[in-house]
Amino acid sequence: MKKLLIFYFLYGSLFGAEYSIIISKKITLSEITSQQIRDLFLMKRHAIGNQKIIPLNLLGQDPSRITFENEILKMDRDRLNTYWVKQHFQGLTPPITQPSHESIKAFVQNVEGAIGYIPSSMVDSSVKVIYEF
Amino acid sequence: MQFRFLSLYLIVLTSPLYATPYEFGHGFNLHDSLTAGGYVSTEFESNQQADTFTIDDVAVMAYGNIGSNVSYLAELEAVGFYHKHLTNGNEGGSQKFHIERLYMDIWMSDTFNFRVGKQITPIGYWNLEPINVLRDTTSNPLYSSLLFPKFLTGIDMNGYLPQSSTTRYHLFGQATHDMDEEYINIPNTHFYGLSLEHELSMETSFGGSIGEFIALNSDEKTRFLQGNVKYDNGSLLLSAEAITAQTDYQHAKSDLTLSGYLQSVYHFSNEHAIVGRYEYYDDQHRDYKDHIGIFGYSYRPIYPVSIKGEYQWHSQENENRTLLSFSVLF
Numbered sequence: 001m002k003k004l005l006i007f008y009f010l011y012g013s014l015f016g017a018e019y020s021i022i023i024s025k026k027i028t029l030s031e032i033t034s035q036q037i038r039d040l041f042l043m044k045r046h047a048i049g050n051q052k053i054i055p056l057n058l059l060g061q062d063p064s065r066i067t068f069e070n071e072i073l074k075m076d077r078d079r080l081n082t083y084w085v086k087q088h089f090q091g092l093t094p095p096i097t098q099p100s101h102e103s104i105k106a107f108v109q110n111v112e113g114a115i116g117y118i119p120s121s122m123v124d125s126s127v128k129v130i131y132e133f
Numbered sequence: 134m135q136f137r138f139l140s141l142y143l144i145v146l147t148s149p150l151y152a153t154p155y156e157f158g159h160g161f162n163l164h165d166s167l168t169a170g171g172y173v174s175t176e177f178e179s180n181q182q183a184d185t186f187t188i189d190d191v192a193v194m195a196y197g198n199i200g201s202n203v204s205y206l207a208e209l210e211a212v213g214f215y216h217k218h219l220t221n222g223n224e225g226g227s228q229k230f231h232i233e234r235l236y237m238d239i240w241m242s243d244t245f246n247f248r249v250g251k252q253i254t255p256i257g258y259w260n261l262e263p264i265n266v267l268r269d270t271t272s273n274p275l276y277s278s279l280l281f282p283k284f285l286t287g288i289d290m291n292g293y294l295p296q297s298s299t300t301r302y303h304l305f306g307q308a309t310h311d312m313d314e315e316y317i318n319i320p321n322t323h324f325y326g327l328s329l330e331h332e333l334s335m336e337t338s339f340g341g342s343i344g345e346f347i348a349l350n351s352d353e354k355t356r357f358l359q360g361n362v363k364y365d366n367g368s369l370l371l372s373a374e375a376i377t378a379q380t381d382y383q384h385a386k387s388d389l390t391l392s393g394y395l396q397s398v399y400h401f402s403n404e405h406a407i408v409g410r411y412e413y414y415d416d417q418h419r420d421y422k423d424h425i426g427i428f429g430y431s432y433r434p435i436y437p438v439s440i441k442g443e444y445q446w447h448s449q450e451n452e453n454r455t456l457l458s459f460s461v462l463f
Contacts, residue, residue, distance in 0.1 A: 035298060045243045045293070052201065074335060078403050079367055082436050085158040085462060086267055091196035091206035091238075093160070093168055
């Protein structure tokens with residue numbers, strides 16, 4: 001696991017690979033902080049200003065999800081699992097998942113307030129970038 | 134009603150049509166409006182009087198969203214499900230389920246929400262994670278069960294303070310009898326309070342609460358002031374909570390009760406941890422004071438399965454004991 005993370009870190013550093021947090025172009029929100037993203041994906045918050053937000057996670061162990069969890073949530077998979085087991089007792093479930101970056105992008109385009117992370121290379125004029133990592 | 138709930142629960146659990154793959158400890162997510170789960174704990178205690186085995190908690194729960202701004206949670210629990218006195222062979226228990234929690238959350242904004250119904254009182258850390266499987270020790274500190282009502286049947290207005298991203302508040306009140314008083318530690322018809330919790334960093338947080346309640350049985354009013362602080366870097370978890378409570382007794386002068394604990398948990402791997410806790414309890418009205426030291430070990434093959442052992446030293450004679458437990462959240 002550690003080797004995999006080191007590989008992705010080095011790959012990202014050398015080749016400039018990065019990810020973007022995207023939202024529908026219809027939303028007036030133009031930027032967001034990493035703290036706000038973290039709170040939204042941990043279900044501590046449900047809105048930015050008056051805009052209700054629906055966070056989207058990628059299913060499985062994709063490198064983008066691992067990078068997102070380590071860089072934005074700042075939690076490894078074991079700690080996240082502990083967190084969500086505790087939240088299960090409190091009646092909270094994790095963000096909904098999508099099977100691919102394409103489906104995250106399509107979801108964001110069609111559902112007002114949905115946010116998700118995709119490779120920056122996939123960003124086009126159909127969505128708005130509010131954070132990059 | 135409880136039979137119907139349990140029947141429905143069994144039907145949904147045995148349904149092959151799970152909405153998402155089951156992950157242990159995360160509940161059966163059948164639909165956005167229904168996630169089902171539960172927990173079980175067993176406990177062995179050896180003290181100077183007897184050895185006992187107890188299936189202590191058997192609970193089922195269901196929760197979900199009703200629309201985009203309303204959610205619910207329902208939990209039924211049987212405490213003391215089975216009990217065997219290993220020294221004299223007596224056994225017993227109660228298989229009757231009672232309403233542990235039943236509430237609705239109404240989300241207005243991140244600064245303004247309502248929780249209505251029977252719920253865990255939002256005070257400190259320990260009280261919010263009261264079940265065996267989520268704790269690092271089998272025992273609870275005296276702080277957590279004797280000095281304020283653990284449950285609230287009423288309204289809790291909560292959220293982040295306006296313009297704050299790190300401070301949460303709870304303003305709560307109860308002005309009626311408790312819903313299903315069976316497992317209520319302090320039955321009451323009057324309970325009000327305010328809690329604040331501030332996150333200094335991802336690792337560190339602190340908070341405090343004030344409140345008052347009138348115990349139903351004695352009609353005595355108690356006011357309390359509570360504080361809590363926690364540091365958690367993933368491998369080391371330090372937490373401390375303390376409370377002072379002043380009770381106006383019917384036939385005696387007002388008196389204070391002081392209590393608190395300091396606990397350290399060191400995880401030397403994901404599965405293994407050692408725990409040390411110091412507790413203090415001083416009830417000046419009853420002239421009862423105890424210092425308690427606890428050393429324990431926790432093994433979690435996976436997080437929702439907990440096997441724990443601990444030994445307690447008490448300054449009061451004949452209170453020392455050994456506790457072992459096995460608990461599961463599903």
